Structure formats: C-alpha cells, structure tokens
Amino acid sequence: MAVNIIAENEMFWSAFEPKTKNRFVMYIDGIPSYLIRKASRPTATQEAKELPHINLSRYVKGKTKWSPIQLTLYDPIAPSGAQAAMEWFRLHHESVTGRDGYADFYKKDIILNMAGPVGDKVEEWLLKGCIITELNFGDVDWGTDDIAEISLTIQPDMCILNY
Numbered sequence: 001m002a003v004n005i006i007a008e009n010e011m012f013w014s015a016f017e018p019k020t021k022n023r024f025v026m027y028i029d030g031i032p033s034y035l036i037r038k039a040s041r042p043t044a045t046q047e048a049k050e051l052p053h054i055n056l057s058r059y060v061k062g063k064t065k066w067s068p069i070q071l072t073l074y075d076p077i078a079p080s081g082a083q084a085a086m087e088w089f090r091l092h093h094e095s096v097t098g099r100d101g102y103a104d105f106y107k108k109d110i111i112l113n114m115a116g117p118v119g120d121k122v123e124e125w126l127l128k129g130c131i132i133t134e135l136n137f138g139d140v141d142w143g144t145d146d147i148a149e150i151s152l153t154i155q156p157d158m159c160i161l162n163y
Contacts, residue, residue, distance in 0.1 A: 019122060023115040029108055031073070031084045037149065038072035039112065042125055042159035068133060068153045075138070075148040082137055085150050089135050107131055110154070122163075129157030 026036045047062030075081035091106035093099070107129045114123035134153035 017117065019114050019116075023117075025113045025115065026071075027111040027113075028088075030088055031081075032079060035073045035076070035079075035081045035084065036071060037074050038070075040070045041112065042069065042127065042156070042161075043067040044159070066156050066159050068155045069127065069130075071152040071154060073150040073152065075150050081148075081150050085132075085135060085137075085152060089132055092132055103131075107157075110156075124162040126160040126162060127154070127156040128160065130154045 024039070025033050026039050027033060028036070044064055044066050046064045048059045049062040051058045051060060073081045073085060088106070088108070091101045093101070110127040110130050112125040112127065113121045116122040131154065132152055133155045134151070136151040138149050138151065140148075
C-alpha cells in the first residue's frame with residue numbers, strides 16, 4: 001500500500017498576490033492611455049482536426065485564431081476621444097473620398113501591461129497587426145448625465161505574452 005506524503009511546500013503558507021483588473025495601461029499610437037477605460041485581454045481558439053481511423057478518432061491541432069479585443073474609451077471634450085478613434089479609422093477608410101488605406105498604415109501594434117500593486121509591470125502583451133473591425137460612438141440621451149464612451153472592436157493578427 002502506497003503512503004501519500006504531503007510535500008513541505010504544499011503544507012505551509014506561501015506568498016500570493018493576485019493581479020487586479022483595474023491595474024493596467026494600454027499603449028495605442030494616437031490614443032492617449034488615460035482614455036482607455038476598459039479592455040479585454042487576448043483570447044485564442046484552436047481548431048481540432050479529426051483523424052478517423054477504423055473505429056476511433058484521433059485529433060491534432062488545426063489553425064489558431066486570436067479573437068477580437070473589445071475596448072471602451074472615455075470621450076472627453078479635449079482631447080477628443082472621438083477624434084482620436086476616428087483618426088485611426090480614417091487610415092482604414094476615408095468616408096469623404098471612399099478611399100481605403102494600405103495595411104502598412106492602418107495596422108497598429110498595441111501593448112497591454114498589467115501592473116503590480118506598486119506600479120511595476122507584471123505582465124506584458126504585444127498585440128500585433130491590429131485593425132478596427134467595429135467603431136461605435138455610443139448613444140446620446142436627454143434623460144441621463146452618463147459619461148460618453150466609445151466602443152472599439154480590434155482584431156489582432158497575433159498576440160504575444162512577453163511575461
């Protein structure tokens with residue numbers, strides 16, 4: 001009969017500091033970091049490819065796809081959040097002329113840093129080749145005094161977790 005021995009490091013208390021959702025800084029060229037109210041962290045999905053063989057199936061990894069990232073920006077009077085978001089959008093498509101831009105101009109690399117309790121970087125994501133897939137300037141309403149916000153959906157080509 002085997003005897004289960006508990007390891008010393010499992011018995012005693014060890015330091016644990018969770019990351020919190022409100023300690024982050026996101027860097028997007030042309031959009032001030034303090035306008036970014038909320039952002040989703042990267043999500044990836046991988047296809048499973050079936051390999052049928054006689055009366056069973058085995059699976060191997062298929063394509064990897066990075067999911068869109070949702071951003072919420074504050075829209076102050078100055079500097080205008082709407083103007084900052086629209087400047088990036090205009091690099092994709094110019095509404096007045098109907099001209100579309102080159103990927104070299106509208107694709108941006110974004111950095112998302114999670115901070116520790118003293119402001120140190122504890123996690124860094126590089127979001128490569130991001131494009132705007134949806135831009136929503138929100139609603140206006142006479143019956144409320146809510147702060148105006150802008151929603152963006154961004155599609156990255158790939159995401160890299162540095163640490």
